[in-house]
Amino acid sequence: DTAVSQTPKYLVTQMGNDKSIKCEQNLGHDTMYWYKQDSKKFLKIMFSYNNKELIINETVPNRFSPKSPDKAHLNLHINSLELGDSAVYFCASRPNGLSFGGNEKLFFGSGTQLSVL
Amino acid sequence: QKEVEQDPGPLSVPEGAIVSLNCTYSNSAFQYFMWYRQYSRKGPELLMYTYSSGNKEDGRFTAQVDKSSKYISLFIRDSQPSDSATYLCAVPLFSGGYNKLIFGAGTRLAVHP
Numbered sequence: 001d002t003a004v005s006q007t008p009k010y011l012v013t014q015m016g017n018d019k020s021i022k023c024e025q026n027l028g029h030d031t032m033y034w035y036k037q038d039s040k041k042f043l044k045i046m047f048s049y050n051n052k053e054l055i056i057n058e059t060v061p062n063r064f065s066p067k068s069p070d071k072a073h074l075n076l077h078i079n080s081l082e083l084g085d086s087a088v089y090f091c092a093s094r095p096n097g098l099s100f101g102g103n104e105k106l107f108f109g110s111g112t113q114l115s116v117l
Numbered sequence: 118q119k120e121v122e123q124d125p126g127p128l129s130v131p132e133g134a135i136v137s138l139n140c141t142y143s144n145s146a147f148q149y150f151m152w153y154r155q156y157s158r159k160g161p162e163l164l165m166y167t168y169s170s171g172n173k174e175d176g177r178f179t180a181q182v183d184k185s186s187k188y189i190s191l192f193i194r195d196s197q198p199s200d201s202a203t204y205l206c207a208v209p210l211f212s213g214g215y216n217k218l219i220f221g222a223g224t225r226l227a228v229h230p
Contacts, residue, residue, distance in 0.1 A: 004160070040125060040222065041125065041155075041203050041205075041222065041223040041225070042220075042222045042223070043161070043205060043220040043223070044220075045217050045218070045219070048215070048217065050215070055213075055214075055215045056212075056213065056215055056217050090160050090161075092160070105151070105163035105166075106161075106163070106218060108160025108161050108162070109160050110158070110159055110160050111158070111159070111160055
């Protein structure tokens with residue numbers, strides 16, 4: 001069973017379109033994240049939810065809107081896609097977002113490769 | 118200055134070589150240090166973590182922290198082609214009441230037979 005699953009795996013779309021990426025985790029974790037990885041492999045946090053509550057909101061254009069219907073799901077909707085949005089988007093989860101004891105690792109999905117043409 | 122700096126490489130070594138991967142960090146308050154490994158077209162996976170200073174060994178992998186120079190290292194002994202991946206160092210950063218994991222840029226490693 002896949003622990004953190006994202007769909008779709010690949011997304012190719014035109015500039016100006018609106019698209020969504022879905023994420024589900026079956027680990028019973030409280031905290032979920034969206035990370036963006038650019039072409040140089042730099043992995044940057046975008047958002048985090050803890051028990052459906054937004055706890056981290058980095059400096060991300062408001063065209064990006066996360067939604068967490070329950071603690072097992074965290075979706076990412078992107079409006080008016082731009083060329084610069086092309087990247088790999090990773091969903092991740094961990095037991096809770098309150099602290100890092102060193103052994104509380106992030107579990108990542110396999111990523112969604114978004115290409116904006 | 119970024120919280121974590123890492124040379125992106127790429128680094129190419131022959132099989133059996135000892136590999137040294139390094140990061141520097143800016144905040145002396147950081148306590149935990151992690152190394153993630155990311156294979157092509159996969160998400161990162163935690164490889165090792167260390168607390169404070171010193172070494173931690175796990176098989177062919179050794180993680181080392183030098184807090185005096187704010188330097189973290191990952192050594193791979195007897196490197197194998199299966200070690201070919203991107204290695205990302207990471208530190209938890211406390212901000213806005215919550216911890217978030219900050220990653221270095223990642224170093225791409227290729228081990229050739």
